[in-house]
Amino acid sequence: MKKDILFQPFTLKSLHLRNRIVMAPMTRSFSPNGIPTEEVATYYSKRAAAQVGLILSEGTVINRPSSSNDPNIPHFYGEESLKGWQKVIQGVHQAGGQMGPQIWHMGVMYNHHSGWVPPVPFEGPSGLNKPDFTNGVTMTEKDIYDTIAAFGQAAADAKRLGFDCVELHGAHGYLIDQFFWEGTNLRTDEFGGKTVVERSKFAIEVIKEVRRRVGEDFTIILRLSQWKPQDYTFKLTKTPQEMEAWLTPLADAGVDIFHCSQRRFWDSEFDGSDLNFAGWAKKLTGKATITVGSIGLSGEFLAAFKGESSQPQSIEQLLERMDRGEFDLAAVGRSLLADPNWVEKIRDERTAELKGFTKEALGALL
Numbered sequence: 001m002k003k004d005i006l007f008q009p010f011t012l013k014s015l016h017l018r019n020r021i022v023m024a025p026m027t028r029s030f031s032p033n034g035i036p037t038e039e040v041a042t043y044y045s046k047r048a049a050a051q052v053g054l055i056l057s058e059g060t061v062i063n064r065p066s067s068s069n070d071p072n073i074p075h076f077y078g079e080e081s082l083k084g085w086q087k088v089i090q091g092v093h094q095a096g097g098q099m100g101p102q103i104w105h106m107g108v109m110y111n112h113h114s115g116w117v118p119p120v121p122f123e124g125p126s127g128l129n130k131p132d133f134t135n136g137v138t139m140t141e142k143d144i145y146d147t148i149a150a151f152g153q154a155a156a157d158a159k160r161l162g163f164d165c166v167e168l169h170g171a172h173g174y175l176i177d178q179f180f181w182e183g184t185n186l187r188t189d190e191f192g193g194k195t196v197v198e199r200s201k202f203a204i205e206v207i208k209e210v211r212r213r214v215g216e217d218f219t220i221i222l223r224l225s226q227w228k229p230q231d232y233t234f235k236l237t238k239t240p241q242e243m244e245a246w247l248t249p250l251a252d253a254g255v256d257i258f259h260c261s262q263r264r265f266w267d268s269e270f271d272g273s274d275l276n277f278a279g280w281a282k283k284l285t286g287k288a289t290i291t292v293g294s295i296g297l298s299g300e301f302l303a304a305f306k307g308e309s310s311q312p313q314s315i316e317q318l319l320e321r322m323d324r325g326e327f328d329l330a331a332v333g334r335s336l337l338a339d340p341n342w343v344e345k346i347r348d349e350r351t352a353e354l355k356g357f358t359k360e361a362l363g364a365l366l
């Protein structure tokens, strides 16, 4: 059966997955004062019990005073928050699943709609959230090295608490990506530069520090996107050669799996080939990759934030591409947010029971 490819096990270092389906990281803002609650633990363990191969947590922020713009986003530091996360991973393991936290620093952000602001200004490579929009301060060299250490500490804590891997959020216009992007990184020191390769020094130092803290055998995933929420059509690298120059040093620094964020997984990355981002990342680096973006759904996720519903859609093309070896794993966001049992329904071909996605699903931890 074609779908069997999705249900092949996958092993890489500390990961021993029962299938190729990953729950995509999704911010839920249900952790008051940054502490994951019992409901958060139940939300994840339900997905583990219902056969998700690997769960990636919602973005969870590192120990920097302005790493978050929302008081209900979970912290990955502090005794109470880490206790909350320990319950999460224990629940997931008891239910037979595997999980990694998505470690995050938002960088320079818009203020939260509630009016809440962190105790100190947002920080980023040049104080910019996008070209011509300053809403924070430029990080000093000390800020940068303290932040690198905080990423390392979070990863070490993830391993200590028993998580199976760690994902670094290097995508979607947040801190690591603000260093990659020339629109938000105007630095003239060693953390800036004319090329994306030069602007990758921050990411490389974070990866190296995380690797140093977790050891060789713990799986490190790096999430990247070419697009920015500040500019959906943007591409950091415009040719395979540029992409190779960007990704190779990241791989060499210690990435095991590239998680290649697209809004629609079937979009080809460059003209002249139908390979998607994950396909190119695998081909260029030889590393394992995760694809993502509207798998099994008719509409994409940024429209979902504006209230657009999506209907279930065939996963045939995903299976064909996976069967060709284009990528190793497939991350599913909204379908798993709305329905903990999505994987079992796909496995058992209970197509009529697939729910799709409506914005109401965002309002609760189902």
Ligand SMILES: Cc1cc2nc3c(=O)[nH]c(=O)nc-3n(C[C@H](O)[C@H](O)[C@H](O)COP(=O)(O)O)c2cc1C
Pocket: 024, 025, 026, 027, 028, 058, 059, 102, 169, 171, 172, 223, 261, 262, 263, 292, 293, 294, 295, 297, 300, 301, 304, 331, 332, 333, 334, 335, 362
């Ligand atoms: C409610 C919501 C919250 C999200 N939060 C995050 C996040 O914290 N980190 C991240 O890397 N991506 C985040 N994303 C993007 C998803 O991980 C995923 O890439 C996107 O939803 C596309 O997958 P889908 O089409 O299957 O939903 C979020 C998406 C949604 C819908």
